[in-house]
Amino acid sequence: MDFLSFRADLDAAVTRFARDRLAPGIGVHIEDHSFPTRLVAEFGDLGLFGTAYDPAFGGAGLGVRGAALVTEALARVEPSFAAIYICHSAPASLLDRYASAELKEEWLRPANEGRFIGSFGVTEPHGGSDIANIRTRAIEDGDDFVLTGAKVFSTNAGTPPHRFTTVVAVTDPDKGGKGLSTFVVPVGTAGFSFGRRKSKIGWRVADSVELFLDEVRVPKANLIGRRGDGLKQVLTVLSVGRILVAAIGLGLARKALDLARDHGRERKLFGASILEHQGLAFPLADIATEIHAVELMIANAARLADDGIPFRTESSMTKLFASQLALKAATQSIQVHGGYGVFDEHAVAGLLGEAKVLEIVEGTSEMQRMVIARELLR
Structure with a gap:
């Protein structure tokens, strides 16, 4: 299945779910830290869990590039829902890449079809x-x-x-x-x-x-x-996972920037919008620039992964840079919100914890630097 032919449809389907179902329904689960069973079922019914995987077993065949698009769109609404998706993607990727046809039929097909998760x-x-x-x-x-x-x-x-x-x-x-x-x-x-x-x-x-x-x-x-072959399998799956963690970071950074921009336009200081002051506007300009860089890094790492070209170093670089950006964007967005940014009733308040997790999962930032440094010294 050609990726470019289906990108628009994929974007539309995920964006529609995120806007119409996820955005209005996730708040109660965030408040009590509960698993959103109904929303996961609705997402699964759309077949989106199988975005990346073999069409012969119920997937859409859009590879890591497709999975990254889904991840980013979900994270732009709620990063922790995107985490459910990428943590299911780890066992699904393991099955898709390495399992027997019998195991794929028994476990990957129903997972792709949204009947359960792993x-x-x-x-x-x-x-x-x-x-x-x-x-x-x-x-x-x-x-x-x-x-x-x-x-x-x-x-x-x-x-x-x-x-x-x-x-x-x-x-x-x-x-x-x-x-x-x-x-x-x-x-x-x-x-x-x-x-x-x-x-x-x-x-x-x-x-x-x-x-x-x-x-x-x-x-x-x-x-x-x-x-x-377990070590080789896991290292490959973790490298794919790092690209998807980076996609969460990208979606989170975009959400943080949107929230900062919307709040800053309405907030006045000394007779002008606070975003007319360079002390707040320039950091947002830097974040917007780095968002563009991360988008390109994800696209490159995902392309390498899908084309069977070694991508471990690129995935580590992408995950490292994107997780740092997510934390930076969340922090700066809270700064733009001022006192309002520390109250849970404002969406921006929860982004700091969500961003920090990204520096830990799928290998800490220190581990990513070790991977990159080893490649430099080869």
Whole structure:
């Protein structure tokens, strides 16, 4: 499916959902940090969860470029709803790129069609960004693997539409990072359970919980791709995820700029709009310029990913720059709002926490600098 041929229709569909359904319906969920089950179902009914993926399994085939467009449009209304989308995209990308046709038919097709969503089980309590140091074990036993371990920060897990998690585990301990493999673990499997949800400063409507695997038995057919390819798979999926995190940052920065501009035009100081004063106008001009730069960076990184060209460094650069911009834009927009900006009743107040989360997820800013620096020193 040609991307350019469907971009206008995709933009229209996502914008219409964001304007007509998400904008008026998300407020109550933000206030009580609750998962927006009905809105997720409506979004799924539009087939938008499958934007990026293989049409042979119910997707639209628009790749990372299409997913980035969807992400940005959602984030411009509510960044934490966009987080639900991109955190489902991680397990979906893993299946789309590496799984057998049987696994795709069982899990990717219904996910693309909006019948349920998935989550990603990677980060562990002791390890953080150190993927190669994963301790969750998958022991071969007859026709099954038996998984034991724990994961943290698994977004979407334990919510009403959640039906499966993709779990990264050690299958060959003697091979270090090359001994990792990935598995589909269905919700309801004996020994598979979730911790309680906790409120966060950002991604307020996107539940993030712990996963517990106590001798969870899954068939060998649930192995995604080849045994031992887990590290390579996860690094690729995380690189895609960083592009989508950048797209959240872009949407958030645009929202912050819009709010600052609308408020600043109405607010008077010494007989003139406050935006006529360079101290406030010039920082917004810088933000507008950086928004344009991030848009181009996302387009380039997504193109590389879709064309099968190495893109890990570009995705790290894009995520680093976009998350910094999001925090800068949120801070400056609050500054333009003055005292009003710190009250929850104003939309701008919640953007600071949402922006800060982007500097942490899918690898911290420090981790992105490490990736970029290593490439410079090669």
